[in-house]
Amino acid sequence: MAKKTPGLNTGSMSDISFLLLTFFLLTSSINTDQGIQRRLPPPLRGDEKPPKVNERNVLQILVNMYDQLLVNNEPMNNVEDLKDRTIEFITNPNDNPHLSEVELKYVEEFGAVAPVSKGVISLQSDRGTSYKTYIDVQNQLTEAFNEIRNDFAQKNYGKSFDNLTEAQRKAVQKVIPISISEAEPSNIGGKK
Amino acid sequence: MSRFRKDAKKSVPELNMGSMSDIIFMFLFFFMVITTMRESTLFVKTNVPPATAVQKLDKKSLVANINIGSPNTPELRKKLGQEPRIQLNDQFAEVSDIVEFVETEKQSRDEAERNMMTWSLKVDRDVRMGIVTDVKQELRKASAFKVNYSTSKQAKR
Numbered sequence: 001m002a003k004k005t006p007g008l009n010t011g012s013m014s015d016i017s018f019l020l021l022t023f024f025l026l027t028s029s030i031n032t033d034q035g036i037q038r039r040l041p042p043p044l045r046g047d048e049k050p051p052k053v054n055e056r057n058v059l060q061i062l063v064n065m066y067d068q069l070l071v072n073n074e075p076m077n078n079v080e081d082l083k084d085r086t087i088e089f090i091t092n093p094n095d096n097p098h099l100s101e102v103e104l105k106y107v108e109e110f111g112a113v114a115p116v117s118k119g120v121i122s123l124q125s126d127r128g129t130s131y132k133t134y135i136d137v138q139n140q141l142t143e144a145f146n147e148i149r150n151d152f153a154q155k156n157y158g159k160s161f162d163n164l165t166e167a168q169r170k171a172v173q174k175v176i177p178i179s180i181s182e183a184e185p186s187n188i189g190g191k192k
Numbered sequence: 193m194s195r196f197r198k199d200a201k202k203s204v205p206e207l208n209m210g211s212m213s214d215i216i217f218m219f220l221f222f223f224m225v226i227t228t229m230r231e232s233t234l235f236v237k238t239n240v241p242p243a244t245a246v247q248k249l250d251k252k253s254l255v256a257n258i259n260i261g262s263p264n265t266p267e268l269r270k271k272l273g274q275e276p277r278i279q280l281n282d283q284f285a286e287v288s289d290i291v292e293f294v295e296t297e298k299q300s301r302d303e304a305e306r307n308m309m310t311w312s313l314k315v316d317r318d319v320r321m322g323i324v325t326d327v328k329q330e331l332r333k334a335s336a337f338k339v340n341y342s343t344s345k346q347a348k349r
Contacts, residue, residue: 010210017216024223033249033312035240035342043332127322131315134324135241135341142245184325 036138038180057100057118059089063137065128079136086144090117090176109171114152116175124183145178152176235268236261236279241317242346249340254309256297257342258290260323261316276319278327287323290330312340 061082062070069076071085092099100119107114121141125134146161149172153161157168164172238261249255259279263269278285280293298306311331315324331339 010213013210013213014216017213017220021216021220021223024220033252033255033340033342034246034345035249035312035340036243036245037247037249037310037338037340040328040332040337040339042335042337125321125325127320127325129321130317131319131321131324132241132317134321135243135317135343138341139243139245139343142243146245 036135036142038138041181053120054101054118056098057120059086059100059119059121061121061123061137063123063125063129063133065126067130067133069137079133079140082137082140083144083147086121086141087148089121090119090144090148091115092117092119107171107174109167109174111171114175119179121180122183123180141180142178145176149173149176233282234259234279235263235265235284236277237264237316238314238342239316239318240314240342240344243341243343244346246343246345249310249312251308251310254301254305255312255340256293256309257312257314258293258327259314260319260327261314262318276316276323278323287326287330290327291334294331294334294336308338309336310338310340311336312342314342 060070060072064070069079069082071082076082076085089099092102095102100117102115102117104113105116106112107116123137123141125137149161152175153159153164153168153172157164161169161172236259238259260276261279262274262276263272272284278287278289280289285293294311298309301309313324313327328339331337
């Protein structure tokens with residue numbers, strides 16, 4: 001008569017596979033890419049002249065090779081001040097003649113008259129500027145525009161910008177475009 | 193009333209744990225399949241800077257990566273130096289290669305979706321702007337306008 005094989009204890013099997021499972025859970029990240037999105041302008045043609053902009057409508061941001069900021073010819077020591085400065089410049093709540101012109105314009109997508117700023121942010125960096133500082137500046141600008149858009153959405157639709165419908169979002173984007181113009185970088189540092 | 197007699201000696205039957213491992217293995221395979229490994233090995237250090245106002249990139253199939261950073265291993269650094277370099281797919285490239293790279297990437301996508309492509313710049317935080325600007329100028333030339341500066345997410349202060 002054949003000997004009966006003793007039943008194997010498979011209880012620990014699940015432990016082993018749990019270990020494998022947790023290993024894969026921890027090591028593999030579903031890396032969703034994230035970042036700051038921008039649209040580059042099309043290349044300039046030789047005979048094309050850049051449009052003339054009134055001086056009050058430009059917020060000039062210069063970043064030098066030592067990562068120092070100069071905003072409209074005044075040094076700015078903390079990058080984080082840039083957000084409020086940008087919001088003030090674009091919205092111009094007190095109609096300051098030194099900040100951007102805000103014009104009441106009919107916006108088709110919005111279907112009504114809305115205050116549209118003529119302000120443009122001109123960002124110029126040096127070849128020696130570190131990428132981290134550049135991203136810090138871009139981040140502050142994005143935060144500023146996000147906040148302006150959010151305020152506008154709150155006021156007109158009673159919802160934050162992220163919760164708007166596609167059409168409403170388009171309208172807000174039309175009223176508050178992200179107008180950042182990047183000049184060709186200077187090359188004070190000399191080295192590439 | 194002997195039908196429902198209580199048997200003091202009767203114990204709870206042991207659960208069969210054999211199928212447990214099957215379930216766990218199924219989990220395991222699920223995670224192994226859905227997680228994508230990085231397609232190409234990176235030769236450059238791309239420690240992206242942090243930012244608060246980040247947007248997620250949707251449509252992963254319409255994203256092409258451009259990596260910029262200094263070489264990431266001591267051997268490569270000995271050979272190529274500390275200078276930041278561009279990596280496209282799985283090889284080093286020069287600034288002049290960008291236009292061609294854009295074309296080949298566009299060719300491999302569906303024709304209707306070609307203009308919706310995002311060019312994700314994965315740039316190390318220590319890189320200087322010079323090379324990044326050169327790349328951006330090349331992208332403009334190649335009419336690749338939609339760029340994404342890849343960053344890590346930082347909580348708002």
